[in-house]
Amino acid sequence: MERLLAVSSSPHIHAPQDTRTIMAWVLAALAPAGLAGIYFFGFRAAAVMAVCIASCKISEYVWQKLAKQAITVGDLSAAVTGLLLAYNLPPTIPFWMAAVGSVFAIIVVKQFFGGIGCNIVNPALAGRAFMISSWPVPMTLWTLDGVSGATPLAMIKAGSMDNLPGLYDLFIGHVGGCIGETSAAALLLGFAILLYKGIISWHIPTVYIATVAVLTAIMGRPAGPLYEIMAGGLFLGAIFMATDYTTSPMTKKGQVIFALGCGILTSLIRTFGGYPEGVSYSILIMNLTVPLIDKFTKPRIFGEVKKHG
Amino acid sequence: MKLPSFWGGIHPPQKKDATADKKIERYLPKGELVFPMAQNLGVPCQPVVKKGDRVLMGQKLGDSEAFVSAPVLSSVSGTVKDIALRMTSAGIYEDCVIVENDNLYEKDPSWAPIENYAEADPKEYLKRIREAGIVGFGGATFPTAVKLSPPPDRVIRWLIVNGVECEPYINCDNRLMLEEPEKIAEGLSLLLRLFPEAQGVIGIENNKPYAIKTMQSVIAERGDSGISVVPLEVKYPQGAEKMLIEAVTKQEYIVTALPADVGCIILNVRTVHQIREAIAAGEPALTRIITVTGEAVAEPKNLLVPLGTSMREMIEFCGGFKEQPVKIISGGPMMGVSLRSIDIPVVKSTSGILALTASVAHLAPESACIRCGRCIEGCPMGLMPSVLNPLVLMRDYKGFEETGGMNCIECGSCSYVCPANRHLTQSFRDGKSTVMAMRRKAAVK
Known part of the structure; x- marks a missing residue:
């Protein structure tokens, strides 16, 4: 007896990457920054990561169970959200706050809008924004080597340039800040992994970072463009948050426009805003422009002279 | 240097190694032959024989009065056993003429080369191409005589021979270019007589360096001045009509236009080869070169088989299955048709028979779009x-x-x-x- 054959519409073969492997590679690319965070901020940083990932995965599972939806926790996207949120938190954040922020990111920002692929802003960043407005003090409490202090960007904002850490410390991540944002070196390694595996293209990170470098130089920010791009959450934001598929434009042209917008907003907030840092809000605002950008950056259909749409 | 190509495209694994070096083997069918009446794009044929008729090799089994059609010829000599519904590669039952092979391969004596064919009126070629049942062997099966009769206001500047074969696994065009390059070159030069303002171009993907070299040297030997071989970037779907025209001529055309509107006619290498055979050797379209391969096939081969042969026979000739196939495909893995059964006949559009194992055939469920672009x-x-x-x-x-x-x-x-x-x-x-x-x-x- 011959086995029945599967019959389906072509194509009959498929590229090796699926959603889960993509998310797994994002997690792998985030690992160097996480290890740097643990190295500089201690094992509490690891505990915060664990709390965020677990809270995200559990809340996604519970939501999908209650809403009688297919369980998609296995695609690892909730784990990526959890890890990214943890990277955007101070190492001293109380665990329960980290857990509440994770639940907000997954339930309100992601699932309320339809789950993976449908959310309009980056869940981790929106979760962070929610936490900053809810608990402003614990969310801006920075410690390094057991001593409380300001982040380099906060020092620049306050005008205390004398205490500014050196460029080397900034590069390796030995400065005050969020768990996963301080080590430019580790984040660049992650960028290389993502590029090598074809998970993202160079467009968004490069354009975003270059725009900030050029604009902060033009605006005459005191620390100089090299310092400016390595300080704060720019590398983390440009490499891992602004490149989130769901909340960034689908075409390369659109991605360049999006990254330019992120860079302009970040430079403006850093220079003129009340916050020392501007990466999170820049990306969140630009997330909202994505449908518009997508509408105006459609590729040209083969053989047609004008753009469609 | 970057080779000519097109915008977009993908790079699936080639998987051509299993049959790239295998010579085309002739296979003679054991069982009955089944000839579906719908083997060309356009109007299907009606049977012109009756049950019990004795037919000769090359004799018409079906034909149509319509312009966009091509007759179906018997690939063997024998007796018409039945005219009945049989399953075809589309997975449906269609009108077929079934011929019992008498294994004599007695050829219809009316088939002979066109007299003094190299100097004959090229209009004779078109008549011969239709009568020989020639259609686009690339897979689209558009009647070739119709394709070669563009509207009179269209000037044809490029006659492009498609030797791209961008589908993974498949090697039938590659092998033909290696084994019978003279016939392809001669076919093209004969066709160029129909279009005095056209240049002949043979487009081949750069992953077939031997085919490129072989075609180039044959053309140089023959001294065909108006013919060139263009190596193309290895990218899928380089062999699609629009993509090949873009790569060769740098022209695009809109969805409602035809290649002739940008001065092009594209023919598959096997089509050009078959045209040469029909004109110069009096051999109509009775066979097809087919790559039988895939991870589940014991001994992958390139076979020359009479049309109407059962796919089961061919798979058995290739040693059967060494692993359980979950999907069997007529054609390549990118655009081929998955089959419900292997008890179906080879037709003019069959370029490959591919048996995929569970680890290769992609049967995963759909999940939500993540907008990755x-x-x-x-x-x-x-x-x-x-x-x-x-x-x-x-x-x-x-x-x-x-x-x-x-x-x-x-x-x-x-x-x-x-x-x-x-x-x-x-x-x-x-x-x-x-x-x-x-x-x-x-x-x-």
Whole structure:
């Protein structure tokens, strides 16, 4: 007896990457920054990561169970959200706050809008924004080597340039800040992994970072463009948050426009805003422009002279 | 130097090694031969024989009065056993003429080379091409005589021979270029007599360096001045008509236009080869070169088989299955048709028989689109598959049309790269056929 054959519409073969492997590679690319965070901020940083990932995965599972939806926790996207949120938190954040922020990111920002692929802003960043407005003090409490202090960007904002850490410390991540944002070196390694595996293209990170470098130089920010791009959450934001598929434009042209917008907003907030840092809000605002950008950056259909749409 | 190509496209694994060096073997069928009457794009044939008739090799079994058609000829000599419904590669039962092979291979004596063919009136070629049942062997099966009769106001400047063979696994065109390059070159030079203003171009993907070299040296030996071989970038779907024209001529054309509108006619290498055989040797289209391969096949081979041969026989000739196949495909893995059974006949469009194992055949379920944009980058037509897919699923066929859905060439690039495994190409087939049905309905009213 011959086995029945599967019959389906072509194509009959498929590229090796699926959603889960993509998310797994994002997690792998985030690992160097996480290890740097643990190295500089201690094992509490690891505990915060664990709390965020677990809270995200559990809340996604519970939501999908209650809403009688297919369980998609296995695609690892909730784990990526959890890890990214943890990277955007101070190492001293109380665990329960980290857990509440994770639940907000997954339930309100992601699932309320339809789950993976449908959310309009980056869940981790929106979760962070929610936490900053809810608990402003614990969310801006920075410690390094057991001593409380300001982040380099906060020092620049306050005008205390004398205490500014050196460029080397900034590069390796030995400065005050969020768990996963301080080590430019580790984040660049992650960028290389993502590029090598074809998970993202160079467009968004490069354009975003270059725009900030050029604009902060033009605006005459005191620390100089090299310092400016390595300080704060720019590398983390440009490499891992602004490149989130769901909340960034689908075409390369659109991605360049999006990254330019992120860079302009970040430079403006850093220079003129009340916050020392501007990466999170820049990306969140630009997330909202994505449908518009997508509408105006459609590729040209083969053989047609004008753009469609 | 970057080789000529097109925008977009993908790079699936080639998987051609299993049969790339295998010489084309002749296979003679053991059992009965089944000839579906619908073997060409356009109007299907009607049987012109009756049950019990004795037929000769090369004799007409079916024909049609229509312009866009090509006759079906018997590939063996024998007796018409029946005219009945049989399953074809489309998975449906179609009208077929069934011939019992008498194994004598007695040829219809009316088949002979065109006298003094190199100097004959080229119009004779067109008549011969139709009578020989020649259609586009690349897979689309458009009647070749019709293709070679463009509207008189269209000047043909390029006669392009498609030796790209961008489908993974398949090697039938590659082998033909290696084994009978003179006949391809001669076929092309004969056809160029029909179009005095055209240059002949043989486009070959750069992953077939021996085929490129062989064709080049044959053309140099023959001294064909108006013919060139163009190596092309290895990228899928380089062999699609629009992509090949873009690569060779740097011209694009809209969905409603035809290659002739930009001065081009494209023919597959086997088609050109068969044209030469019909004109110069009096051999009509009775056979097909087929690559039988795939991870499940014991001894992959390139076979020359009479049309109408059962696929089961061919697979058995290739040692049967060494592993359990989950999917068997007529054609290549990107655009081929998956079969419900292997008890179906080889037809003019069969370029390969591919038996895929579970680890290769992609049977994963769909998940949600993550808007990664891979489909947009892969689409050679500049479409946005991730935008078109929900339009079809929501049955917004007007939106599908307005967003350019009718431009889809169904190459499968979007579905291949989609990490969410969305059935993009399948939905566009649905969208296109529904829009076409709606248009026909509107035209009737």
